[in-house]
Amino acid sequence: MKSRRNETVSLLKSLVKIDSVNPFDDRGGGEAEIAEFIRATLDSYGLATRLQRVKGRRANVVGLLRGTGNGPALMLNGHIDTVGVSGVKDPFGGRIDxxxxxxxxxxxxxxxxxxxxxxAIKSVVDSGTRLRGDLVFAGVVDEEYLSLGTRALVREYRTDAAIVGEPTGMDVAIAHKGYDWVEVTIRGRAAHGSVPEKGIDAIEKASTLVASLSSLKSVHAALKHPLVGSPRMHTSTIAGGTEWSVVPESCTLHLERRTLPGERKGVAKREVQRLVDNLSAEDPEFHATVAELFHQSGLETSSKEPIVRSLGAAYRSVTGRRAKMVGMPYWTDAALLSGEAGIPACLFGPGDIRQAHSADEYVDVKDVEDATLVFERAIRGFCLSDAK
Ligand SMILES: [Zn+2]
Known part of the structure; x- marks a missing residue:
């Protein structure tokens, strides 16, 4: 029988070898193959498994290890899609250096x-321990785009807590930012390029708005969350104009604001609207409309939640060190589990976010092995307790 160490590493290699690039707008390979692979793996452990259809061929893979029913249920949640592979030398190689x-x-x-x-789940099963609470593994699709997977998941599954396995560098993350996407449409007036004074240049007007965004920096710096810091805003895209000899009559800006946990929907739109109102008051030819296109709340989970304590204790027993309780700058599905489904959620996983999405993405095998032990002990700590 293979050692657990070898098992984790060979499983990781197999997972990396499967192309599961998010299809985004039909560009990537999708998650169907990896979902089938994980389902077969969980089947071989003896879990009850299913594919939960999300969209077309895209499906979450869910495995259930039924407990005796008198303890708290835990979900281990991991997204099975990845970002694209352009510029990556050997994206599906799984080479260990x-x-x-x-x-x-x-x-x-x-x-x-x-x-x-x-x-970790296999180790629990093999040990013969009967958990009190249910254990659910959810491999979800589409986290890298619209999170369709976890959105579908929470319509059917509820547990008493969840761990989302994003790369936290082996810290326990209990908070992260959310984000708002805001679209500003600036309206000008087209005119022949030889008589630009007859028109209103929408791109020029947009540039005054872009310049005024810097006034928000001090506003944002004054808002501080102890774990995730301050909100941030940046211009994502700008599009306007039609041809060389025409004064542009329209220009569209896309802005992203990273929000703090607890900041409500609409916060970015209000800030941008205020800038637009100021510019309109100063300049009668400045006309713009502001719309919020997308909102994702942040995450904030109490460090006193039983799952955070179980995870912290598990980490300490494996490494001999206290787990660091941290916040992350990036958004994750944990916000949906916590916000929409009311499931207390935290993040823990091997790997540094700086490697994620990069051209040379890697993970330290030793951390993956340690994380296996941490997950196993966290499962036991939580699902054998009476924290319900
Ligand atoms: Zn991720």
Missing amino acids: GQGLLHGRGACDMKGSIASMLT
């Missing part, structure tokens, strides 16, 4: 964590 780093797309974000979670 001399320093024990396993390379490939998704190695860090977040197939390393999924390999750890799956092997």
Whole structure:
């Protein structure tokens, strides 16, 4: 029988070798193959499994290890899609280098964590321990785009807590930012390029708005969250104009504001609207409309939640060190589990977010092995307790 160490690593290699690039707008390979692979793996452990259809061929893979029913239920949640592979040399190779780093797309974000979670579940099953609470593994699609997977998941599944296996560098993340996407449409007036004074240049007007965004920096700096810092805003895209000899009559800006946990929907729109109102008051030819296109709330989970305590204790027993309780700048599905489904959620996983999405993505095999032990002990700590 293979050692658990070898099992985690060979499982991780197999996961990396499967192309599961998010289809985004029909560009990537999709998650069907990896979902089938994980389902077969969980079947072989003896879990009750299913594919939960999300959209077309895209399906979440869900495995259930039924407990005796008198304890709290835990969900281990991991997204099975990855970002694209352009510029990545050997995206599906899974090579381990001399320093024990396993390379490939998704190695860090977040197939390393999924390999750890799956092997941890196998260890629990093999040990013969009967958990009190149910254990649910959810491999979800589309986290890298619209999070269709977790949105579908929470319509059917509820547990008493969840761990999302994003790469946290082995810290326990209990908070992260959300984000708002805002579209500003600036309306000018077209005119022949030889008589630009007859028109209103929408791109020029847009540039005054872009310049005024810097006034928000001090506003944002004054808002501070102890774990995630201050909100941020940046211009994402700008589009306007039609041809060389025409004064542009319209210009569209897309802005993103990273929000703090607890900041409500609409906060970015209000800030941008105020700037637009100021510019309109100063300049009668400045006309713009502001719309919020998308909103994702942040995450904030109490460090006193039983799952956070179980995870912290598990980390300490494996490494001998206290787990760091941190906040993350990036958004995750944990916000949907916590916000929409009311499931207390935190993040834990091997790998550094700086490697995620990069051209040379890798994860340290040693961390993946340690994470396996941490997940196993966290499962036992939580699902054998009476924290319900
Ligand atoms: Zn991720």
